Amino acid sequence: MADTSYQPAPARRARRSDPDRRERIIQACLEVIAEAGVAGTTHRKVATAADVPLGSMTYHFDGMDELLREAFTQFADTVADAFERRMAAVEGREAAKAAVVAIITEDVFGTQRDLVLTHELYTLAARDSGFRDITNAWMARSRRALEQHFDPATARLLDALIEGLTIHRALDTEPHDPSTAVDAVGRITA
Template sequence: MTERRPRRHDPERRDRIVEACLRVVGEVGVAGASTRRVAAAADVPLGSITYHFESVDALLFEAFERFARRVSDRFETAMAGVADAEGARRAVVDLVTTGVLADPHELVVTHELYTLAARDPRYRELTHAWMARSRRALGRHFDPETARLLDALVEGLTIHRALDTEPRGRDEVVRAVERITRTPATRD
């Protein structure tokens, strides 16, 4: 009779798989994020993917959900740490220039999420929830329309700053935030 090896106790395995999925998507995109590649990046047997996730899409969705929550948490923390509209303006500038999607892998993950959201309503709901959280955080200091415009500015400038071939300075972001928030509807 062959002796059975004890099962490896690995309570963080599912978490490692999700984190590895995000790393792989950041490196090679959704199209290159095979279960084999994710399992290797997580240092788990390939069967662990199917044990923990009913499908590749379930893994991807959980990974993108975690990513959106993580970025939203950083955004909310930055906005919660300011006391007035002027502090909120500085926080928005900081988020665009250094705080949100500063990591090139995060930028790729974000663009992959946007692409999925353009085609799949579940991912669209995920991005909508992300935007709603950002707008609520901005709404602590700005009226709803200004919060919506600032949210779009953060997204757009972050993408432009990451993809532009000419370096852009912080001053450009400061001027853009000032233009959008220069309204009597700003809260304090």
């Protein structure tokens, strides 16, 4: 006769708590973009970099477009936050001019990663107008930070100068003399 005594059901595995998973995916996405570009970024690569199951990608994001938007928004906000802090910390026009020079020569594109991410965002925004809201919000924040010390027209010119000189500094094969930035800022703010 068979033993019909009660056998408890096997214990269920405890569900893994991972409250930072979404943020880890976003950060991993930025690292994959920095390494492989937007064109080389896939759900699989990001999931591997974030050390999450592939299914987590579709659980947390509707698709690659949403993930890219979240990642680039977070990146732009991080850079804009640093820009705003730098400009808010100074008092007076001369200190503001020195802060702009420091942004050009030290802050923006301080790493190869930031350079690549910025250019990948610019390229994506140039091809897909849906991403221009990220770049426009970033530029608006930069101009507002500059407008704490300069009139709106000068702030717009300085913002363009910052972009241009940092791109030159980042991509040029020759070292840049910081006096170029000092001279350019001086001319625009004269």
